[in-house]
Amino acid sequence: MQNVMIQVIDALAKFGLDKLERALIFGVVLAAALAFATGSFEISQVWFAFLFRWLHVLSGVMWIGLLWYFNFVQIPSMPKIPDEQKPAIGKIIAPTALFWFRWAALSTVVTGLILATLNGYIVQALLLGYFNGGPATYIGLGMWLGLIMAYNVWNIIWPNQKKVLGLVEATDDEKKAAARTAMLTSRLNTMFSIPMLYFMVAAGHLA
Structure with a gap:
């Protein structure tokens, strides 16, 4: 074989x-x-809904895969990398990974909202099914956690990473503070990703 x-x-x-x-x-x-x-x-509304579900999953795999790469691989490995080799991470690998990371987050959100609209449950999901349990509550919890995570990516992690990577001007102290803020927010997203994935899967299997 x-x-x-x-x-x-x-x-x-x-x-x-x-x-x-x-x-x-x-x-x-x-x-x-x-x-x-x-x-x-087969061209139909059902197939188009499935298409966006597939795109949603592809985008989510990219997004959460990179989130976990940062938290399971890159961040823990940085202290072990010799100082002379660290610029390769900051100037080449990290910017590329962050590019796909933030756009995958946006794509996951957009395809997810389109999917929810096509399937007719977007309002119920965003209202958490009035928290009565069942698919609308489950998928709604997953959606809200994902929306918060995507907000963190674009409005906290990426702006602070731009300072760390030297893409915007910042003092050494500002870079240090930005690196800590970005890291802690990434940890928060990693924490959120666990219940987010649980409820996304629960919506289709526990209801």
């Missing part, structure tokens, strides 16, 4: 699989081909 997979990888490499954009294009083409082959593609 391993040898077969290596041969497949080598064959795909001839088509430029080493380039991220081509891997993404191939992924979309493969998804479309399998959707047509299995009959799971």
